Amino acid sequence: MTSLDTPPGWAFSWCWYFFVASVISAITAVLSLVTLVTMFSELNKKGSAHLLGLYVVVLAVQSVTAMVTFWMCRSSLKPSNK
Numbered sequence: 001m002t003s004l005d006t007p008p009g010w011a012f013s014w015c016w017y018f019f020v021a022s023v024i025s026a027i028t029a030v031l032s033l034v035t036l037v038t039m040f041s042e043l044n045k046k047g048s049a050h051l052l053g054l055y056v057v058v059l060a061v062q063s064v065t066a067m068v069t070f071w072m073c074r075s076s077l078k079p080s081n082k
Helices: 013-038 040-046 049-076
Strands: none
Touching: 013 040, 013 049, 040 049
């Protein structure tokens, strides 16, 4: 039963997937925010400024969630030096 609870050796290095996902989400959120600020009058005419603002918030939350998942993954799967 102990072998079922032991994570595979490659799992620790795959935690970086969550870091990359959070960086991509953060960059997209910043670019969307810049778009919202620079094109607000044009976006407001078409009624999509609120949608883009909501998109920025969702990307920011997704980025923070991915960073927390990265941190939890790295701390819980850290190889023990026995």
